[in-house]
Amino acid sequence: MNPSIRHLLALLLQFGVFGLVLVAIADDSFLFVPIGSDLLMVLLVARHHDQLLFCVLAAAAGSTIGVFLLDLVCRKGGAEGLKRLMNPKLLDYVNRQMKRNAATAIIVSCLAPPPFPFGVFIAAASAFQYPKTRLLTLVFVARSIRYSLVGWAAIHFGRRILRIADSTEFLWAMAGFIAFCLIGSTVSVAHWVRIGRSR
Secondary structure, rough: HHHHHHHHHHHHHHHHHHHHHHHHHHHHHOOOOOOOOOHHHHHHHHHHHHHHHHHHHHHHHHHHHHHHHHHHHHHHHHHHHHHHOOOOOHHHHHHHHHHHHHHHHHHHHHHHOOOOOOOOHHHHHHOOOHHHHHHHHHHHHHHHHHHHHHHHHHHHHHHHHHHHHHHHHHHHHHHHHHHHHHHHHHHHHHHHHHHHHHO
């Protein structure tokens, strides 16, 4: 059993909805986080069913702030910046979806669970100059719906989820994932800094 993982989970759970806001901001900006907002949402709601509404609003607000930060960079970089972030096939697919119905593509990306490339569609919407206010509104509403469903699942399957989260296997898996996220975040931040400097 890895005490550092248990300590991290305990610390985030102790922060409650504030910790959920911070994780959601990091999760939906350009960082890799070892404990996603979905997982923290489940653990919080499974322990405190009466905090469902606060958790939903906190996670949706954090996600919207994270998207706002991502939007600042991608909107400035424009379509040229996207070419350096995505392979041509993925960029072409996202471009077609945005031209067909950008609002629908954004909503679907907000509702879809991982590993759906949520950040890719948000980056594309910003780079193609989708109206910022509309983008943030869609993200907040759609993420609120998604987190409500996640919270509902946590209430109905909470005991089983808590048993898994307390297992040794889960803690070791989280340890490996944290190492991966630290490396990923370093590479991601360095990449965005290079793009900003080149602009």
